[in-house]
Amino acid sequence: MFKYVKTLQYPINIQKKDLRMAKYLVTQYGGSNGELGAALRYLNQRLTMPDDKGKALLNDIGTEELGHVEMLETMIYQLMKDATLEEIKEAGLDTHYAEHAKALFPTDANGVPFTVSYFATTGDPIADLSEDMAAEQKARAVYENLIDLTDDPDVIGPLLWLRQREIVHYNRFKELMEEYEKKQNKGWNNRSSKSSIPMNNRTEIRTNFIY
Amino acid sequence: MNNYLNYPYEWYREGRENDSFFPPMQENMNLYTPKQGFERGNLFQNLYSQYKNYQPQSLNPKTEQEKAMRNLQALTFAMHDLNLYLDLHPEDQSMVMLFKDYQNQQEKLIREYESQYGPLTVSGNSMENGFSWVNTPWPWEVDNV
16 A cells, blocks of 8 residues: 655645746656656556565555656646746647646646556566666656756756656666576576587577566 | 766676675665655665755754654664665565564654644544545645645
8 A cells, every 4th residue: 555655755835937838847747757757667567576676666656756746746746837828828728727727637748638558568677677668768858958957956856867867767677687688598508508409499488488 | 966976886887797796785874854854855874965065955944843854764764764775685684673663663753643633544543533635635726734
């Protein structure tokens, strides 16, 4: 189960409203490389990870990503909350206002709503971890684009911090995947080195490896 | 910008089939202090990667409550980053010891914070001031701690 702690993982206090930035930032909330997709992807994939390490890592990173969803929500909320209707129209958020007023709604920066297809799960740990590594790198790249788009230190601070978390997660996923690959290769090499394996069995050996 | 240059170089060496390709990670692993790690978003010096010439924001707590919260957040962050490492290296005794040490300190900081400023989890509600969970500030509010 999950238990709420009444604090952000890293502090956010944005003093200056900035609707354009809110409009860009929303993509890390509800876009294809965003935190909501990441949290749900990992918490979904954790169930079919082949060993304890994999289950633990996907569980713990997925849980952290929920905390990042909250950080993005906080940033968007604080950037928008004091805006006038005029400012909302000017920033092109009038279409958002029409449907959601100042409430949060997970979309990408172009207003495309969040979809569960963002967390493609295959049940194959190598494929899933490759997806996760790519997701972390894409999120890192998007955080860098977002940092380039602002000069407000109250916004840059948390974005730099979130970007750094992508790098740590990428490296942990990579470490786990390489361990799985190594086990996979070992299984294959050990069996094939016993020689005299009939050619027609090789496909079976290749596909029936165990982690 | 080559972020991968900051990743541990072993991962780019040839000869991956060789067992010695995976040295115990602590060999070249230096940790930041909880405060340094918390400000960077990364406890592991060998994984830290700077973007352009941006420096991590320095958090300068102004009030006693902010100070107490930052200490707790920093320690909680350090434990979490150790947690992710230990998920893959549960046998690393020195890291387990460090985690235990942080765990003891964290318990103390939580107790002190909650007795002064109110509950952090609903079960941390002391009930002396009634059900204060509902009226202590929410973290998304501006000027929250």
